Amino acid sequence: MEKSKTSRIIDAMMAKDYFSQWLGIERLEEKEGFCKLRMTIRKEMCNGFEIAHGGICYSFADSALA
Secondary structure (H helix, E strand, C coil), rough: CCCHHHHHHHHHHHCCHHHHHHHEEEEEEEEEEEEECCCCCCCHHECCCCCCCCHHHHHHHHHHHC
């Protein structure tokens, strides 16, 4: 089955998006104008209060909206 245009565009972007790869973002569902992603928060992604650093949250959102 041939991939959709949306999936091909995302594949091309993610192939060189090393930061999103480092974040460990998983693509669960995608179609034009929509995506569903998942990311596991690791220890090095947390702030001094042991919660996800704001920069990590914004980075996840940035990757989702790209």
